[in-house]
Amino acid sequence: MDVSPILESLNDAQRQAVTSPAEPMLVIAGAGSGKTRVLVHRAAWLIDVVGIAPQSLLAVTFTNKAAAEMRGRIEALLGMPVNHLWIGTFHGLAHRLLRRHWREARLPQNFQIIDSDDQLRLIKRLLKSLEIDDSRWVPREIQYFINAQKDEGLRHQHLDDDGDLDRRQMISLYAAYAELCERGGLVDFAELLLRAHELWRDNPELLAHYRRRFSHLLVDEFQDTNAIQYAWLRLLAGDTGVPFVVGDDDQSIYRWRGARVEHILRFQKDFPAAKIVKLEQNYRSTATILGAANALIANNNSRMGKNLWTDGADGETIKLYAAYNERDEADFVIARLRDWIDQGNVRADAAVLYRSNAQSRVLEEGLINAGIPYRVYGGLRFFERAEIKDALAYLRLISNRDDDSAFERVVNRPTRGIGARTVEAMRAHTRANSCSMWRAAGAIASDELNSRAANAVLAFLNLIESMARETSGLDLQDKVDHAIHASGLIDFFRKDRGERGETRVENLMELVSAAKSFTPDLAEEMSPLDEFLSHAALEAGEGQADAWDDCVQLMTMHSAKGLEFPLVFLCGMEDGLFPHQRSIADPGGLEEERRLCYVGITRAKQILYMTYAEQRRLHGMDKLSHPSRFIAEVPDEFIEEIRPRVQVSRPVRSARRSKSSALQEHPGIRLGQRVRHRKFGDGVILNCEGQGAHTRVEVNFETAGTKWLVLSYANLDLM
DNA sequence: TACTATTTAATTTTT
């Protein structure tokens, strides 16, 4: 057999991993070392050379996008489709199992998946119905608590309050939430994983079947698995399954979501026979960029340890720019982008990365002014838009009247005279009789309510019933089309004047075409409508703008994981912003921030800029800041500071010129500089204005408060 | 019930 296409492009370490015998394998793959390629080639090797049937392989990825890409690459390598190969996210695979075995999983056949937004609403409603003060019991925190427990594989029955009353309340809210989901046939994201785990744990013959079927398990981004995902894998592998897991402990950046790097160590304990291969040769970045990344990450204590190397050139030094403020930072980035584009480069090859989304704003304004096309990743995605979720809620009610989450969402949307009081009455009835909102609505309409409210409620019930009747024979797209019209949503948003209403109507139309192009593939297990609804929850769809347009790419460092760009900017390199204030105190949190920085640096192939602002407007307040400690952790030899104020290449706005020149006239005087005053004591320079002998500075003294002083009289000592 | 004014709080995000 000719194995050359599968092996020829691999280096020794990669080849060793790909061709390893049927034994557990742990691949520690540094950034840019060909991680995905190893997985793809391993799958092809197993199928084409070892002769494993595609249906015996299970491949798990972290995102739907990664799953699609992996399937595509395997098929391209093998030159044939691999339809029976299961590739998906943990959630997608769990969902698939639960649909197949809904009886054993003790779920209704038409169970619906709720996303985190639905989940939060559900919790808010729960608090209201129990008359619990939501300022003391913050819905987000309850949501976090519930998900964290589920991620650890724990149900409320497993939890002990330890005599802690707050914890007891949390647990009982968890229980109440679980009951609410149970009643409505609702499954949240964490529940998918938990149920799928319990499904196998409690049905040995089912587990045995899947163990027989899946002899080889391939796992991507292993460092980001949480406890329940790991347990699920462990269960499936048993003593015979061959796990092949790939990850990088230095790129674990989702600890706050339950991911645990420790699973890499756990894996070695659980599978003592496991072979370990480290991929340390980097094919992406220059030696300079790698050197910086290596030096930075060496400051972390909890690492397995590895050192990326390249046989490529040193490349350019990393450029560090100290901006005056966030606008100056944006101007700088845009000027460099201009140069880049003017040199004939592709805009899409440049990425501007930042720690938090709020930072994109100034950059966007600048890019718009400069007329440079850009694309922001993240933000609201298609299936998460309010109008789309409204339409989906109608469809969910058509599928299942007891879906309270959907019911509450649209009972008065568009407004039809069912106000807060009426809904409150329904909730009361719901609680007293532990029935769904739908049943409660029917019950109280006939007795409790006054005729006006009752009519409104009955009209709503009739509307849903008639929508269900009229759509029963239709195919998916016509169902959706009928729903958005009959529900009154289209008319409702049409009345919304201006652009917003218009785009909402367009989005609803877009939903119809999404339904049209949707191809169900679990047809035996569920109705096409239910499958479409699940798809909408599990795969929220792309954000804005077309990826293939030639745009500068703006995104957080989190969303940049897995991507690479010839030119990269890391903006807002300031202590408090990055590392983020809320992570600084906790050593684990700080190490995670450092890993995030490592991810950011290693996105760059050729040129890397780091920028920080000495003064930044945050939450409407100007704050002085210090360069990120991460900058100091990169050896000087890799960094070149750019001092822009010495040679200003473009016109600067007058206000700023006066400010910066005022600063230049007084060497040593700069914002953030610590100074000592004979009378007022120690302080920090906050602001500066005026020129020459009139230059005044604003100093925040530790004991005397904030004062404006004329520099020439104040006799400040620099410290 | 629906609109407007005021208050409050503010990472990272995929499923």
Next chain:
DNA sequence: TTAAATAGTA
């Protein structure tokens, strides 16, 4: 600053 949630008013 700004977005969202809440309280108050027509």
